[in-house]
Amino acid sequence: MSRTVVNSDWYLFESSTLPTGVMGMAWLHPDDGTPMVSYSSDLTDKERRLTIAHEIAHLVFDRGCGRTRTTEMEERADRFAAELVSLMRPAKRRVKRKRK
Numbered sequence: 001m002s003r004t005v006v007n008s009d010w011y012l013f014e015s016s017t018l019p020t021g022v023m024g025m026a027w028l029h030p031d032d033g034t035p036m037v038s039y040s041s042d043l044t045d046k047e048r049r050l051t052i053a054h055e056i057a058h059l060v061f062d063r064g065c066g067r068t069r070t071t072e073m074e075e076r077a078d079r080f081a082a083e084l085v086s087l088m089r090p091a092k093r094r095v096k097r098k099r100k
Helices: 045-062 071-099
Strands: 002-007 010-015 024-028 035-040
Touching: 024 045, 035 045, 045 071
Parallel strands: 010 035
Antiparallel strands: 002 010, 024 035
C-alpha cells in the first residue's frame, strides 16, 4: 500500500489489497479520528475520481460509518460523487484557459 498525504488533515491511500469487488473505503483513524480514504490500484482515472469522491461523501455525511452502510448512504454517496466529478470538468477548462 502506498500512502499519499493530501494535507495534514486527512490521508488518501492507493491499495492493491482491498477485498475483491471493493473499489474504495473510508474510515476515521481509531487513534485520532483522522479521515482516511483508500481506493483500489486497479481503477481507471474516471473510476478513481468517482470512488474518491464517493468515499469523501461517506466521511462528510456518515463520518466514515465503518462497516455499517445502508442503501440510502450508498445512493447519497453516489449522487455526491457524480455531482462533484461533473463540476470538475468545467473548472478544469477554466483553469486551463487562464494559464494560456
